[in-house]
Amino acid sequence: MRGVEALKDDARDLPWKILGDIAAYPSSEVEGKDAVFLLARKGKEKLLVVRSRSEGTLASFQGETLRQKDGFLKLCPLSHANAVALRKALPELGPKLVGLRTSVGLGDRLGLATPGHIRAVRGTGVFPVLAQQSVREMSRTGRTPEQVLDDATWGALQEGWTEGFGADADHLKTLKDIDSCVRAGFVMYTLDPSEYVDDSAGSCDVGTLVTKYEALPWDRLESRPEDMRRMYCGRSFQAGPFVWVLSEETFLRAAVKYGRAIAHTVEMYRHLSDKVEEYELEISVDETSSPTTPEEHIFVASELTRLEVRWTSLAPRFVGEFQKGVDYIGDLDEFREQFRRHMAVARKFGPYKLSIHSGSDKFSIYPVAAEESEGLVHLKTAGTSYLEALRAVFELSPELFRDIVALALEHYPQDRANYHVTADPSRVPDPKTASYEALKGLLDDFHGRQILHVTYGSVLERFGERLKEVLEDGEEVYYGMLEAHLGRHIIPFSAEGGGA
């Protein structure tokens, strides 16, 4: 375990890294054109340190300038303005397009996980999206899009990570959601039209279906009921080894289920295109109750293509259950068969990547997805890094962990709304009297994990300050846990783990 004291010991051989009680993180040195950048720690506070021969180079950073024998040293707070200046000086510390590379989204609700995430991804060849947060998460954690991006930048500097990272403005539902993330400089946008998906389309009677079909927003779909019918009904679609013939009923159910969602996606896409020049798009319809069939996927991809939307990845709602914080629940063979078909559709209409949402802890499907996608895949995780933070808290401050469990149990009935979880709180021992072993066990228990997973907003509201303090003091413990746990997610997708 390397604490700040150990860093100081290491750095003793490199005296320029030390100034009084300021210790640089050993991996953090990154060289720019006329300056060297380091992340350092002074007591509990982190600092950006910039060294340069010329004082002018330092002018774009805010902080305290010190004259040294061979140049200047500037000690800068980790402010948004300094993060912007740093990204300008070192573009590799700013977000990049991910493209079709195999990638993993590493959401970080606390803004402290990036160094651990980088250690998990280093050497795997899987491209990390280090800044990733949904608008729902930002409102629950009280973070801004700027903070999310800045924390990724600081974490990348701390680890000296110059291989690039993505920034995903996740689950955007409205035009307003888009604007706030555009201002911050995100480059990947995940549009989520799930609220417009009509889940009743799969089961309603044919009469209702036809009425609903006629009532679709035809203006916005830039089509007419007869024209769209002609495009799909009775037509066969081939993708890879698969052929689908869409019957009238299959077509109508697909159109009613996704028609409004397509219109909303097009509206958000055009709004986004007006605002940003270089960006990439993910489309997610994963948060619906019924799985997306390959035929529905064909309909969505074909309609979005007709309406000139371009995207890099798409998240269908896969078969089985993707509950928060726990492994896949469902038939693995069926998952493989369906994934293979969705992949064929993605190759035909793209190629684009299939994105696996709620991807944390779905260990049983990773080898399948890696194999079937041949690397054309994005795995999205978020909550699991928060659970690892709680695991670190248990090690560092078990009493705080006990309080967190108690609060989580109290808030679970309200906080579980909008999340796909089925945990039963009565299966969790009373935190007031539970032994430490029993408390620790909650982090590996189905019920415990889900309850802790969805109550982060309430927990952060009450214990956020204290929790961050504990994690900052014991950051190496947290990084170690992230490296091990996220590593298990990423390795199956790396070339060595069997992925492409």
Ligand SMILES: [Zn+2]
């Ligand atoms: Zn999702």
